[in-house]
Amino acid sequence: MTSALTSIPITGELVAGALELERTDRGVLAHRLPAWARAQCFDGRGEGAQLAQAETQPAGVRLALRTSASSIELDVVRTRKVYRGVPPRPDGVYDLLVDGTLAAQATATGGDVVHVDMTTGESHVEQGPVGTLAFTGLPEGAKDVEIWLPHNERAELADLRADAPVEPARRTGRRVWLHHGSSISQGSNAASGAGTWTALAAASGDVDLVNLGYSGAMMLDPFVARTIRDLPADVLSLEIGINLVNADAMRTRAFTPAVHGFLDTIRDGHPDTPLFVVSPLYCPIHEDTPGPGTFDVDALREGRIRFAATGDPADAAAGKLTLTAIREALQRIVEHRAGTDPNLFIVDGRDLYGLGDHDELPLADALHPDGEAHRRIGQRFAKRVFTT
Known part of the structure; x- marks a missing residue:
């Protein structure tokens, strides 16, 4: 009999590699630069437009868990760019590591799309729904589980669920x-x-x-x-x-x-x-x-x-x-x-x-x-x- 999945609050103790977590109306957004620093950047197009985009793409950011769960789900709202006239770049990949070894990979569906016309510089945002990543069949027993977020697309973490208790990974x-x-x-x-x-x-x-x-x-x-x-x-x-x-x-x-x-x-x-x-x-x-x-x-x-x-x-x-x-x-x-x-x-x-x-x-x-x-x-x- 499969255990029911329970929602787990996404707190700073479970997130490695981020400097700040921002609570949005859709979930948790990881920042790789603190708010005071972001406020000091202006590039002519807005408050640090290039940097603002890059620092919210969670390169090196991962959920770092200790758990005996066999199933874990993560709801995300991704944001990706699509350039007019150019084939879309590959979707961002979420890597699941068990005790340091890659065990599974997944991509998210839905999310927001920023459409960019490089000939004019104009862009508009098409909003999309939450996507769910499901990782099943994880090994039995207590283990360290990391979910590495994509390095190339923004990801708001809407919900984390598991079929066993979760605690922060031991990184001491x-x-x-x-x-x-x-x-x-x-x-x-x-x-x-x-x-x-x-x-x-x-x-x-x-x-x-x-x-x-x-x-x-x-x-x-x-x-x-x-x-x-x-x-x-x-x-x-x-x-x-x-x-x-x-x-x-x-x-x-x-x-x-x-x-x-x-x-x-x-x-x-x-x-x-x-x-x-x-x-x-x-x-x-x-x-x-x-x-x-x-x-x-x-x-x-x-x-x-x-x-x-x-x-x-x-x-x-x-x-x-x-x-x-x-x-x-x-x-x-x-x-x-x-x-x-x-x-x-x-x-x-x-x-x-x-x-x-x-x-x-x-x-x-x-x-x-x-x-x-x-x-x-x-x-x-x-x-x-x-x-x-």
Whole structure:
């Protein structure tokens, strides 16, 4: 006889990887940036439009439970974007792990759809119903269960049900790894939330992940530095560069002191914590060509999303940022600080994904690694950072 499922309040004790939980009229929304920090961002289109979208996509956020349940259901309201004239991107995937091993995957139905016309910039929202994810046939006995939320679509958690009592997973004793970066760190083009390079590296290193990777929004914002400063962490890392080039947001003159200031703020709260600065991964379109980056119009006409660089390589000599220039600057910065900061390290992003990797596993949209490349990056990062 199957036990009835009982509704379980979704509280902060059951949610790992989020900085805040917001109660909405449809459920619980996980935020990866606190409200005070979100209020300090304005990008010309509204209060942090790009960042606001990215930080509510729950990369690295998971329900972390201890239970003997054999059946678990989760009601969600997802929000996804559909671009006019371009085939829809894959649905967000929910990964269920039992004692650290992937046991099931599911996608949500219903939810809201944001329709975007990239030729005009106009968009409208089509609201949809709650979707239910059902995970059945879980192993008998007490176990740790994690449900990793999608890295690429917003998910409001409406209800959680199980056929046995649930308590927070036991996470004492594990190191906390706090990482900040771009869409590559958030997980763009990965197969699922637990398949992003950051999640894979965390699993390999047996650490608890807090992922502050924000698509299009790693801009060395002071409010993010203060957020990192005030959070507990045993290991810190920063993937710096690609968004600054994409947005053509800085020149070399502004970049160097901005990085120093970002590191200074973090060190105010974490003076001795190992901190790894990750320079840009290999990306041909921006190696020696400045931004801004944009959608490749020819690819859009063919129904594909692909990115292109629009800057002039000659402008790099005048201080426009390229990935090559950023790597050189980050190396100088870390070397300059080495005498007073022995726990600051540089990781060359090309050691995680370089020219040879691109030849074998090219960036499908010219900007983001695919699922297999995410796996390779995660393995290499874990070996470099968590086994030394």
